[in-house]
Amino acid sequence: MRIGSVELSSPFIIAPMAGMTDSAFRRLVKRHGGCGLVVTEMVSSEGLVRGIDRTLEYAEYTEEERPVSIQIFGGDPEKMAAAAQIVEGMGADIVDVNMGCPVPKIAKHNAGCSLMREPQHAATVISAMAKAVRIPVTVKMRAGWNDRSRNAPDLARMAQDAGASAVTIHGRTAEQSYSGSADWDLVASVAESLSIPVLGSGDCVEPEQIIDRMQYVGGVLVGRGVLRNPWILAQAMDIANGRAPREVTMSERGQFLLDYIDLLLNERGNETDGFRHFLSPEPWALSPSERVARGRERWVINKVRALCTWYSKGFDCGSHLRIRVNSTTTIQELRDIIEEFFFSVPSP
Ligand SMILES: Cc1cc2nc3c(=O)[nH]c(=O)nc-3n(C[C@H](O)[C@H](O)[C@H](O)COP(=O)(O)O)c2cc1C
Structure with a gap:
């Protein structure tokens, strides 16, 4: 069209x-x-x-x-x-x-x-x-x-x-x-x-x-x-195109979230202090670069949480995934939760 x-x-x-x-x-x-x-x-x-x-x-x-x-x-x-x-x-x-x-x-x-x-x-x-x-x-x-x-x-x-x-x-x-x-x-x-x-x-x-x-x-x-x-x-x-709709495995679904995290982490690469508003209260004790890294981490976690509200619908135990993602505070923990949820379950 x-x-x-x-x-x-x-x-x-x-x-x-x-x-x-x-x-x-x-x-x-x-x-x-x-x-x-x-x-x-x-x-x-x-x-x-x-x-x-x-x-x-x-x-x-x-x-x-x-x-x-x-x-x-x-x-x-x-x-x-x-x-x-x-x-x-x-x-x-x-x-x-x-x-x-x-x-x-x-x-x-x-x-x-x-x-x-x-x-x-x-x-x-x-x-x-x-x-x-x-x-x-x-x-x-x-x-x-x-x-x-x-x-x-x-x-x-x-x-x-x-x-x-x-x-x-x-x-x-x-x-x-x-x-x-x-x-x-x-x-x-x-x-x-x-x-x-x-x-x-x-x-x-x-x-x-x-x-x-x-x-x-x-x-x-x-x-x-x-x-x-x-x-x-x-x-x-x-x-x-006359084909059966492709099936998507649990690990593909998990990989989507991991890829999303990676792309978000590379977003706004030149920003120096723009993530500050994702930090509360202001951790003035941190150096400027630590503040950026912490703020970026917070921003990525918030984005993945927002997506998971929708993404987890329709899965068995989707609410468990939401609860765990909502309580995480680090990217590493977020990745672990996703890997555990999507990669340890056999595909239907
Ligand atoms: C979280 C959310 C944010 C939305 N933001 C916009 C927007 O910025 N601009 C817009 O035109 N429509 C927006 N919409 C409406 C959607 O583009 C769409 O027209 C609507 O959700 C109906 O389609 P759906 O049933 O496929 O979701 C939003 C919808 C949702 C759920």
């Missing part, structure tokens, strides 16, 4: 997930196959325009992840256009607008899903961005703000008219957050009515579900399903 000028080798996509789909995770998923596009965690347009280091870090990616879409959020057309230019300058293939985030911290600033409550303004944002950059501008939205306003069909058309090259719909309202189930009938009706590609998102936790949803849309973004099973896109590709 194609989004504007960008050709995707597969219609199966890693959905943007704040706090989860960092570059290391995206690289590992991509290496396992089946993934046609990665989308970064949402990045603040305000932070990009002001050049805030932590914001820029969220937008970082590596060449092996291409094609890459950087997702930005914000409500000011000029700032969103300026942020889109920064994203283009960073070499991203696509810039995506977040119109789906229901979190009050974002929504109250007229950004995220709040934009769905002001369709005209949302269209102005998209149009300003589309005029400012040459790379495709895409939009990710929900079904609507609430059940009384399920306006994705109208807004998606307005996005198309404003210059968007593709639209993704997560078939829940902001008010639903993650409760209930995604409305794929609504997603399908939007796909039927637009000429640009429409992608769908929501509730694909088995590769067969991804294949089933492809009858309605040009592509599927998989979120929580990838956190539980990073091979799900490769398995969907197996099915699409």
